[in-house]
Amino acid sequence: METLELKNLYDDFRDGDTIKAYAKIIAEDAKKLKKPINIMEVCGGHTHTIMKFGLPQLLPDNVSFIHGPGCPVCIMPKERIDHAYVLAMQADVILVTLGDMIKVPGSNGSLQDARAKGADVRFVYSPMECLKIAEDNADKTVIFFAIGFETTTPMTAVLVEQVIKQKVPNILFHINHVTVPEVMVELIDSRDVHVDSYNNQIDAFLGPSHVSVISGSKIYDKFPKDYGRPVVVTGFEPVDAMQGISMIVKQFVEERCEMEVQYKRVVNHDGNLKAQDLINTYFEKMSLFRWRGLGNVPDSGLKLRAEYADYDAEVKYKDVLPIAEIEDHKLCICGDILRGMAKPQECTIFGTACKPTTPIGSCMVSSEGACAAYYKYGNLI
Amino acid sequence: MCLSIPSKVVKISDDKTMCTVDTMGVQRDANLMMMGDDDVTIGDYVLLHIGFVMNKIDDDEAMASIDTYKEILELMDEEDRKKAILEDDECEARGEQYAQEVKS
Numbered sequence: 001m002e003t004l005e006l007k008n009l010y011d012d013f014r015d016g017d018t019i020k021a022y023a024k025i026i027a028e029d030a031k032k033l034k035k036p037i038n039i040m041e042v043c044g045g046h047t048h049t050i051m052k053f054g055l056p057q058l059l060p061d062n063v064s065f066i067h068g069p070g071c072p073v074c075i076m077p078k079e080r081i082d083h084a085y086v087l088a089m090q091a092d093v094i095l096v097t098l099g100d101m102i103k104v105p106g107s108n109g110s111l112q113d114a115r116a117k118g119a120d121v122r123f124v125y126s127p128m129e130c131l132k133i134a135e136d137n138a139d140k141t142v143i144f145f146a147i148g149f150e151t152t153t154p155m156t157a158v159l160v161e162q163v164i165k166q167k168v169p170n171i172l173f174h175i176n177h178v179t180v181p182e183v184m185v186e187l188i189d190s191r192d193v194h195v196d197s198y199n200n201q202i203d204a205f206l207g208p209s210h211v212s213v214i215s216g217s218k219i220y221d222k223f224p225k226d227y228g229r230p231v232v233v234t235g236f237e238p239v240d241a242m243q244g245i246s247m248i249v250k251q252f253v254e255e256r257c258e259m260e261v262q263y264k265r266v267v268n269h270d271g272n273l274k275a276q277d278l279i280n281t282y283f284e285k286m287s288l289f290r291w292r293g294l295g296n297v298p299d300s301g302l303k304l305r306a307e308y309a310d311y312d313a314e315v316k317y318k319d320v321l322p323i324a325e326i327e328d329h330k331l332c333i334c335g336d337i338l339r340g341m342a343k344p345q346e347c348t349i350f351g352t353a354c355k356p357t358t359p360i361g362s363c364m365v366s367s368e369g370a371c372a373a374y375y376k377y378g379n380l381i
Numbered sequence: 382m383c384l385s386i387p388s389k390v391v392k393i394s395d396d397k398t399m400c401t402v403d404t405m406g407v408q409r410d411a412n413l414m415m416m417g418d419d420d421v422t423i424g425d426y427v428l429l430h431i432g433f434v435m436n437k438i439d440d441d442e443a444m445a446s447i448d449t450y451k452e453i454l455e456l457m458d459e460e461d462r463k464k465a466i467l468e469d470d471e472c473e474a475r476g477e478q479y480a481q482e483v484k485s
Contacts, residue, residue: 009387126432265443
C-alpha cells in the first residue's frame, strides 16, 4: 500500500476475511496448547467488541474469555453515585458529567431521575464544555463529576488546569478516576484477606487499548515478570482483538511469558508523557478505592492533590455527602464473574431481576459490562 | 467509554490549542492541550476521545499491520489452493484405486 487513507483505519481492521484467517491460525496453534487457557480482556471496550462480533464463536474450545472490570461506570460503588445525586439536588448547583452516567441507579435513583425532580444535571461530550456552562451561569456552582480510567483522566486534568489559569470561580470537581494496573493485580493477587484470588482462572491479559495510549505499555511490564501472566496490549477493532488473542496463544505454545503490543499504531512503551504530567500535577493516589463488585482495591483511585482542595467538591460539600458504603444485592455474583470463577448466566438473578433496565450488579450497569453484553448478544453465545 | 475515533487533522488554530479534524466526512473541533507543541501537523491521523486529541496514529505501524494482514490472506489463499489441489489429487487417486478394484 502506497499511502494510508482514513478509510483503511476503519475497514482494514474490521475485515471479515482477516478475522476468519486469524480464527484459523488460532485454531491451528491451539491444538498445541498443553492446557486450556483463559484470557481476561481487562477493558469494557474489548468486551463490547468480543460480544458484538461474536468472537467467542470463532475460537476453539480451549481458548476462553474472562470479562474484566474495565468499565468505569460499572465499577462505581453506589455511594459515589449517591454523591452525584446529592450534589445535583443542592441549591444553585449544576452537575455536569459524561453521558455514560445518565441511567446508572444509586440508592435514590439515577441522575436522570434527579433531573426529573428539577435538578440541573447536564451530560456533556467533553469536560471542556464546563467552562462555557460556568461562564453562562456565573451565579451557580458547576460541579464536574469526573469518571474514567487513565484514558479520560488527563482530560479532567486539562480542565482543572484551565479553571486555575483562567481563575474561573465557580467550577468544582468530584473525582472518581481509577487506574487499571492496580485492579489487575487485585484480580490475581488480592491483598484482601477475605478474597481468595489464588483461585482465579486468569492465564493472560488482553491489555486495554486507550488506557495504554496514555500510560504506555510500561505499566504492564510487571505482569509477566512478577505474576507470570502474559499481556498483549491490543486495539479495539475486531481484527486487532483476533491478532492479540493469536499473539497470546502463540506465547503459550512457544512457552514464552512476555508483554507485547499488538496496537503499535498508537501505543508505545512510554505513552503520552504530557498527559501523564498533567495527571501527576493535579492528582494523587487515594490509599483505597472501593470497586463495585470487587471491594477495596489499594492505590487504585485518584483524588485532587491537597493543594487543590479549594476545587474539590468532596471537601466543600463534605457535610452533605453520605459516607456509608452500600453493598450490592446478596445474590449478585459480579465479584466471581470478574475473577473468572463464574459466567453471567450462572447468576440466579441474571436476566430476571437483574436486567440492563433494572441493573442490580456492576456488570449489568453499562453496555460494556459482562452481564449487559451477555444479555444483549446472548443469542451469539 | 474508552472508545475513540481515528480522524485526520485538517486545520490547526494559531495558538495551537485547538484543531479541526475530519472523521469520515464529518468535521469537528478537537482540543490539542494534551499534545506537545508541534507534535501534531495538518494531515496527521489522530485518535479523538471526548473532544481531545489523545495521540497520533503512526502511519508506518498502521501500514505494517495492514500489510501483515494482506500477507496472511495471500498465504491462506495459497494454502487453500494447495489443499484443493491435494484433495483433487487424492480424489483422482481414490478414483483410480476404485477402478482397479472394480476391474479386479
